[in-house]
Amino acid sequence: MRTEAKLGFALLLTPLLLWLSLLIFVPHVDIFLVSLRERIGVGQYQTSLANYLTFFQEPLYLWTFLRTAVMSSVATLITLVIAFPVSYYIAKMIKGRAQSALFLLCLVPFWVSELVRTFGWMILLRETGVFSNVLQYLGLVDGPVEMLYNDGAIMVGLVYTSMLFMVVPLVTTLESLPDEIIEAGYDLGGNGISVLREIIIPHAMPGIVSGCIVVFMLSLGNYLTPTMLGGKESLWFTELIYSQFIVRFNWELGAAFGFMLLILSSAIVWGMLKLTGQSLEKTMG
Amino acid sequence: MTADLDCIDLTKQFSGVTAVDQVSFSVPPGSFFSILGPSGCGKTTIMRMIAGFLEPTDGDILIKGKSVLNVPPNKRPVNMVFQHLALFPMMNIADNIGYGLRRAGMGKTEIAYKVDEALERIGLPGIGARKVDELSGGQKQRVAIARCMVLEPDVLLLDEPLGALDLKLRERMKVELKSLQAAFDTTFVYITHDQSEALVMSDKIAVMNNGSFEQVGTARDLYYRPDTAFVAGFVGDSNRWRGQVTKTEGHCLELRTETGMTLRGVANGRALSVGEQVDVFVRPEAVRIAHEQAELSRFDNQISGKVTSLLFNGAASRVIVSSDAGLGEVEVNLPQSGEFADLVKGSDVHIGWSSDQGNCFAARES
Numbered sequence: 343m344r345t346e347a348k349l350g351f352a353l354l355l356t357p358l359l360l361w362l363s364l365l366i367f368v369p370h371v372d373i374f375l376v377s378l379r380e381r382i383g384v385g386q387y388q389t390s391l392a393n394y395l396t397f398f399q400e401p402l403y404l405w406t407f408l409r410t411a412v413m414s415s416v417a418t419l420i421t422l423v424i425a426f427p428v429s430y431y432i433a434k435m436i437k438g439r440a441q442s443a444l445f446l447l448c449l450v451p452f453w454v455s456e457l458v459r460t461f462g463w464m465i466l467l468r469e470t471g472v473f474s475n476v477l478q479y480l481g482l483v484d485g486p487v488e489m490l491y492n493d494g495a496i497m498v499g500l501v502y503t504s505m506l507f508m509v510v511p512l513v514t515t516l517e518s519l520p521d522e523i524i525e526a527g528y529d530l531g532g533n534g535i536s537v538l539r540e541i542i543i544p545h546a547m548p549g550i551v552s553g554c555i556v557v558f559m560l561s562l563g564n565y566l567t568p569t570m571l572g573g574k575e576s577l578w579f580t581e582l583i584y585s586q587f588i589v590r591f592n593w594e595l596g597a598a599f600g601f602m603l604l605i606l607s608s609a610i611v612w613g614m615l616k617l618t619g620q621s622l623e624k625t626m627g
Numbered sequence: 628m629t630a631d632l633d634c635i636d637l638t639k640q641f642s643g644v645t646a647v648d649q650v651s652f653s654v655p656p657g658s659f660f661s662i663l664g665p666s667g668c669g670k671t672t673i674m675r676m677i678a679g680f681l682e683p684t685d686g687d688i689l690i691k692g693k694s695v696l697n698v699p700p701n702k703r704p705v706n707m708v709f710q711h712l713a714l715f716p717m718m719n720i721a722d723n724i725g726y727g728l729r730r731a732g733m734g735k736t737e738i739a740y741k742v743d744e745a746l747e748r749i750g751l752p753g754i755g756a757r758k759v760d761e762l763s764g765g766q767k768q769r770v771a772i773a774r775c776m777v778l779e780p781d782v783l784l785l786d787e788p789l790g791a792l793d794l795k796l797r798e799r800m801k802v803e804l805k806s807l808q809a810a811f812d813t814t815f816v817y818i819t820h821d822q823s824e825a826l827v828m829s830d831k832i833a834v835m836n837n838g839s840f841e842q843v844g845t846a847r848d849l850y851y852r853p854d855t856a857f858v859a860g861f862v863g864d865s866n867r868w869r870g871q872v873t874k875t876e877g878h879c880l881e882l883r884t885e886t887g888m889t890l891r892g893v894a895n896g897r898a899l900s901v902g903e904q905v906d907v908f909v910r911p912e913a914v915r916i917a918h919e920q921a922e923l924s925r926f927d928n929q930i931s932g933k934v935t936s937l938l939f940n941g942a943a944s945r946v947i948v949s950s951d952a953g954l955g956e957v958e959v960n961l962p963q964s965g966e967f968a969d970l971v972k973g974s975d976v977h978i979g980w981s982s983d984q985g986n987c988f989a990a991r992e993s
Contacts, residue, residue: 520711520713522709522710522711523713523715523716525713526707526713527715527726528680528699528700528701529679529701529706529707530701530726530774530775530778531702531731531778532701532726533701533730540715540717540718541715541717544717545716
């Protein structure tokens, strides 16, 4: 009986272990090893930190790296600011059918693929697109306006793509806040702002942090949206990695870039947790 | 002297359904007023209107003589102890108690002083730094009251705050609440569905049913002189029979129950005539139980019967006596003086009560 139970446990665990080791652990180790290789001749390699040195010495790489981090942070912040009132409305202001209906509406855009959604934004924003035509029709502008291929367009795309991942954890934590506690906040003399600051936000903190982590990671690692809405020259770090691997066949440098991105995102998530005094268990549990 | 709280013809309708129907009452300063009623009778609605979370459809609420109808909840001189207390879990105890003072813009040192004073007063000095979930149920209770009392409200509203406590603690908190009320000398308005909470603590009680007050009075009034059949049935335990009036003599009347018993009761000023359907209520403790019929000669209601069940519950033990003629069952309090210790199921007993213990009301269709 005991051995049977052990076998069952091992069989149940195997897919998970295979998945983790083959798709996450092994590739990362390999990428790390590749990133430490320096090509010194045709088919000749030696171990060195030369790829990382290149990264730090080339201003364009460093600039793209920082720009990606800052833009992702801003996108996360904007997503939070937009998603918080939406989530509060869904979780606290309405009940029953309307609640599930609104929640579903947040989910609907995710039924189509990211590619189609991004094309949707292109149709709206391009020179011959809907917004441009409406503005011309209203006489607000003289000629066609190009709204694609700038940072604003990237930001719109990132926020739109990430919205659901912020709304879900926020709705969950806000729903767990009893109405009584909010009412007590008002009853004891609080106004809207102080109740929000002292009661609602502290309660929603785990949801805010976990939503921010997910959105930040998604934005940082996003390739499609910056490329399509920002154009080929949008200077997004994932594009650099792509071009090193695919266009220039420089796997060594690409691997080093990939590792830098991993370190960056881990560092920022760690910093965010420290800053808000949350732990990973609390936000993800 | 103006009352601390006056409600005048207070009415609330929810999409056509009347939850509170023209309720008027007045609570004098420093008194403990309870609204007692079954769940769904509208008592919580009244409380939420006083606190300002609901807008009355009609009527007025005056606090210290001033209408508060257009005053938002955070500006009203009333505070509320919520059913589940609603302590802020994200703050420690001192911050919880100091919350209202901070909102009022009081200085830090003064807040700290007031919080310490409040903790002292509720008998929990030095727990300010603790978290909410480190306190026991009774301690939370006291903190919730202190959190309101530091604001020195004109009226403190309590929405069944003892409901979540276990029985022993609830008994103790009843006494404690009453003494806290005396210590703070503030008007308490307490709502509950538990009659013993209301009876023990209140100066005045309003019994509420279906959105309106059935009777307002002291605990004694409600218990001994109920105005309506609902109050008689809701407050305390009663034997209740339905019957038809067969004879009236002055304020006494004789009736025949549906099962065929002949009983005597009093109308207490209510107009009841021969042939009318009435409900008669007799409290189990008003019924005397005896081994010999002779002991009951002074009672004008007498029944001989057998014990059908013994309900032992310490001092509140009861027996159910079934009349020999098979005409009905009567619940009787069992004196614990030892005289009836030998009573078993099937014993022959005699019971009796005087007619003025039988309160009669015109029967309502139910």
